[in-house]
Amino acid sequence: MSIIESTKEKIVELERAADQFALIKDTLPFEVRFTTQGLIDNQLKDLRYRLEKLTSLRSNKSCTVCDNWIKEDQEPVQLFYQYNNTADPANITVCPSCIGSMKKVMFTNEAEKLWGLQPGTIKQDRRLGNLQAFEEIGLVYHTGRYIKIHELVMKNYYEPRIKEREKKAKK
Numbered sequence: 001m002s003i004i005e006s007t008k009e010k011i012v013e014l015e016r017a018a019d020q021f022a023l024i025k026d027t028l029p030f031e032v033r034f035t036t037q038g039l040i041d042n043q044l045k046d047l048r049y050r051l052e053k054l055t056s057l058r059s060n061k062s063c064t065v066c067d068n069w070i071k072e073d074q075e076p077v078q079l080f081y082q083y084n085n086t087a088d089p090a091n092i093t094v095c096p097s098c099i100g101s102m103k104k105v106m107f108t109n110e111a112e113k114l115w116g117l118q119p120g121t122i123k124q125d126r127r128l129g130n131l132q133a134f135e136e137i138g139l140v141y142h143t144g145r146y147i148k149i150h151e152l153v154m155k156n157y158y159e160p161r162i163k164e165r166e167k168k169a170k171k
């Protein structure tokens with residue numbers, strides 16, 4: 001049995017003991033009840049902590065993009081890419097949150113389509129300086145002929161305006 005399995009088993013055993021203790025503890029003198037409960041709680045805490053350490057070490061992988069450790073319950077995407085036989089293969093591991101954040105940056109025409117804005121709206125707002133605060137922190141940026149924009153700008157700058165417009169249209 002691996003050390004992880006045996007630790008898991010010990011936790012289950014101890015939880016069972018804790019349940020049994022809970023059934024009889026009211027019949028025990030306060031002193032005994034207090035110390036036994038303390039022992040069980042401490043040991044459980046210790047075992048759970050050890051298990052957490054063991055399982056987080058087990059994955060032993062970190063995200064190639066953000067350098068954070070991949071947690072056991074995360075499903076990273078992995079790629080071994082080798083340019084040719086003489087090159088060392090690159091081992092690329094990307095955590096779900098990095099994959100998620102890549103999808104949050106888009107070209108302005110995609111964003112306009114997704115949020116139902118007139119084509120060119122974002123470019124025009126940028127020219128007028130309306131997006132400057134977002135641009136300064138890198139959530140809007142130029143890349144070649146195109147402009148890329150983060151979902152956060154759409155949610156915080158455009159969505160309130162869209163809602164307001166909708167409200168006015170209803171009246």
Ligand SMILES: [Zn+2]
Binds near residue numbers: 064065066095096
């Ligand atoms: Zn990452």
